[in-house]
Amino acid sequence: MEVPKIAVIGCGNLGLAIVEGLIDNNDIPNKNITATRRSLPKIQHLVAKDVNVTDKNELAVKEAKIVILTVKPYNLLTIAKELKADLAPGTVIVSTATGVSIQEIADAIGTDFSIVRAMPNTAAEVRESLTCICDNGVSKEDYQLVEMLFNSIGKSIRIQEDLMDAATVLGACGIAYVLRFMRAMVQGGIQIGFDAKTASAIVNQTVKGAAELLTVNGHHPEYEIDKVTTPKGCTIVGINEMEHNGFSSSLIKGIVASHDKIEEI
Ligand SMILES: NC(=O)c1ccc[n+]([C@@H]2O[C@H](COP(=O)([O-])OP(=O)(O)OC[C@H]3O[C@@H](n4cnc5c(N)ncnc54)[C@H](OP(=O)(O)O)[C@@H]3O)[C@@H](O)[C@H]2O)c1
Structure with missing residues (x-):
């Protein structure tokens, strides 16, 4: 050819x-x-x-x-x-x-x-x-x-082409959502004792590792979360506190808001 x-x-x-x-x-x-x-x-x-x-x-x-x-x-x-x-x-x-x-x-x-x-x-x-x-x-x-x-x-x-706007939101805007989440993790890391550089290094590799766990193993995120959440442990307490404050809900609402906006343009 x-x-x-x-x-x-x-x-x-x-x-x-x-x-x-x-x-x-x-x-x-x-x-x-x-x-x-x-x-x-x-x-x-x-x-x-x-x-x-x-x-x-x-x-x-x-x-x-x-x-x-x-x-x-x-x-x-x-x-x-x-x-x-x-x-x-x-x-x-x-x-x-x-x-x-x-x-x-x-x-x-x-x-x-x-x-x-x-x-x-x-x-x-x-x-x-x-x-x-x-x-x-x-x-x-x-x-x-x-x-x-x-x-x-x-x-x-x-x-399919009718999912192109959704692809723009999840894949292209998605980079910004993930980065904002990572920035928040770094801020939290600084509050509990790390300097910004070390907190960023920990967050960058942790996010990469989490993504690789899903990509390599093909698991649903919740399956991997279950492995980290010891009963009565600190992870589940932290995650539940995030959820009480609307963590998943605000992400989903943000994705839908971006999608509504892209359809207006
Ligand atoms: N960046 C991303 O990750 C990304 C992701 C998904 C989709 N997109 C889409 O991809 C497109 C490009 O995005 P971008 O971020 O790469 O934009 P960009 O950096 O502005 O690149 C567009 C380029 O087009 C050139 N250009 C303008 N008029 C031209 C002409 N008549 N002939 C030849 N070149 C011309 C400009 O250079 P000169 O002024 O020197 O000509 C400019 O460098 C956009 O439609 C964007 O929506 C981008």
């Missing part, structure tokens, strides 16, 4: 994380990757790694099999329309923009293309993104290519 060419249009935070993930991953030769943005100096360092860099989107997409649009949602449809004439039929268009539907993208560029929406999160920067992906019925081969791209910056899950 011919190794596909990939164009990443709008190589800012996310686009760059994807390109760097692809470089590390080695499945696609770097010379097959083209990155674009208007402020070229910000991506010029990629040239040393054999990645093509240009501010001309139309040149980048000409021979690309996959075009990843990592521009802001308000730019997306305009840029897609500008590129329409330069896209070869059968190109896979991947949009990471929040709230722009597959139908809107198809209205902008036509129906000759496979269209995919992907919702990664900022952990892409450290190759630990969770990316939810939906599509308009792409071929198995095209889907595998897209999956490979996003697996190079973490893990991916295929979902």
